[in-house]
Amino acid sequence: MIAAFDEMKEQNGSVRPAYGELTRWLDEMPPDVLDYRRREAELIFRRIGITFAVYGEGEAQERLIPFDVIPRIMSGTEWRLLEKGLTQRVNALNAFIKDIYGAREVLRAGIVPDDLVFGNPAFRPEISGQDVPHDIYVHVAGIDIVRVDAETFYVLEDNARTPSGVSYMLENREIMMRLFPELFSRHRIAPVENYPDELLATLKSVAPSSASRDPNVVLLTPGVFNSAYYEHSFLADKLGVELVEGRDLFVKDEIVYMRTTQGPRRVDVVYRRIDDDFLDPLTFRPDSVLGVPGIMSAYVAGNVTLANAVGTGIADDKAVYSFMPAIVKFYLGEEPLLKTVPTWRCREEEHLAFVLDHLHELVVKEVHGSGGYGMLIGPATSKVGIEQFRAKLKTSPKNFIAQPTLALSTCPTCVEQGVAPRHVDLRPFVLTGRDRVRIVPGGLTRVALKEGSLVVNSSQGGGTKDTWVLDG
């Protein structure tokens, strides 16, 4: 097992200050009470119906994400460090995407190779040279963060398309407050419940200039069969905006309308939770029945804001990710505050050779992969597994990158044997509006429940925790 940084305990066994009160509370708590509350939490989740669908197991199945009742705690100081880094990161991502679809200075300066952009399936030539309202592309970003020591945070992935999970951040807090009121009375914890308000303010701030003073915002979902449908309806409800499907919208004279009982009503901002590919059958996949025919014409004409913008998926690419330190410096002239994991791009011959020689110690991921599907964790994989992966890698090296296996930090977690450290990551949600960047303190902590496991994805048996940012 890799020696990892434990967020609760120092190496000498003493408890870090942020966890002091929690440790005392855990010590006072009879173990069966904790277990009882854990089961209670599960019941509540099931009743509310917070489920997600797991793909690739025959029929998609409704499942609960396991919830761990022990919170993950960060001090205010730690959070402020992270907050600055996230703001910087997202500003750089926005500048990069604007540049890619505009002047392309980053390519001319040789910072990022041309073919990585133009040969990328997430690149959308359709919007090249088009302005988007207020020059903002990534309105909602989910930046996956892992921690390796007291001051070092790595970005593991940028999610600039349609990051999900924020409903868990909100529901986890609600449930914790219901189950452990006495624990909350012993701490001062930054609230997260204002996230929907911040999101709505962000979305309204980026309405096209032709919109009315109170712009009409809608949330576009692929529908009830989507794995994140619960989150879509949850958010629409909290935002107080209509939850629309493609068939509820239509485009006339390059303006988007929704069909209401009082006739057509103009739509100014679409918070869309549907991928580029399915957005507009006239522009992208013609077989898409989920999208809105003609919405791209309204978008290009500047009559509607899509959040996030079209074509942001280029930033999710893991090969593009490897250039982020240079991208941050290029646009902002600053040193990156968050680290980027050293990355070997298998598309490059020398990198590939190194990776093939070191498969047993590396993590290899697909450049467009997500959800923890199709990745190799060298140290945790059998010889046979590694050889199988080697063959796959050799057939299409362009599709892969490799990184050293990081020792993700650990947090105390409820497991069968009691409380034990488990590896965690963090997905904070970064909102970018016309006026400013907004980040609700904390985010979604995901935890690998299996001992020693480094994969936190819910599709691979990961769970979630409430994330606390304390005063001071």
Next chain:
Amino acid sequence: MLSRTADNLYWLSRYVERAEYLARILDATQRLSALPLAYVGTSNEWESAVATAGCATAFFKLYDEANETNVTDFLAFSTANSSSIRSCFEVARGNARAERTALTVEMWDAINGTWLELKRYGNGPTSREEFSRFLRWVQESSLRFDGSAYRTMLRNDAYWFSRLGVYIERADNTARILDVKYHLLLPKNERVGGALDYFQWAAILRSVSALTAYHWVYRESLQPWLVADLLILRDEMPRSLASCYEAIVRNLDSIAGAYGRQGPAQRQARGIRTRLQNIRMDGIFQRGLHEFIGEFIVENNRLGALITEQFLT
């Protein structure tokens, strides 16, 4: 509100109402079929039940004979019948799931609970007792849903559209019973039926839960023309055509008030309501009860189409 949301709420209510109506028909038919032939004549009650449910054509595509087993299966449990009780609850629950945020928690619990419970009944009951319990459960589920809507929804367009669904469906159901059984309800000198129709009249009233109401309103034994009067013109009878149209006009007026505009649906509803207010039973019998009911069904359907056109698409 979104047209799709209004459409889902409207049909959600219609399907729950329809499920209850089917349960009542089945209950009344079961009673009739338990009587000695001498009391009810040789007419096939099960065939009549299928006709009253308005799905005779679909039924005879699947079955040769209308008997208890076939009709019960078709009207209550069949997945091949898009208007069986099971299908009604399944569609209703699907609509509810798509509009969870437009429903109150109580409404969601009611319809979701019904849907979960439905699974317990599987492909049909094993005994008559169980089937009776099933029918009672269907009626209770509908009452519970209707009651939660009535008691917990905000009085805004979402509520009015959901009520419209209830009343349009209810008017259609009452009219269908009358359409199938009209020959039993004619005044004495025009009777087409046999002499022993008393139990048929009672069964009609039972199908619309009006047997007790009849006695309170008329304070005499069952007279066929009074049964017709009760189901068509009586404002105080909640399933009469007149009462349904009082409610339809009221809800459409609320929508028009909130939206600041009248439309074809409001005009059509008021037209039907006025006709029901200005006609008396002897007038209806003179014109022909069957013709009157036939026209009503067409006009009621037309209102449904106008509502869809004006608001739901």
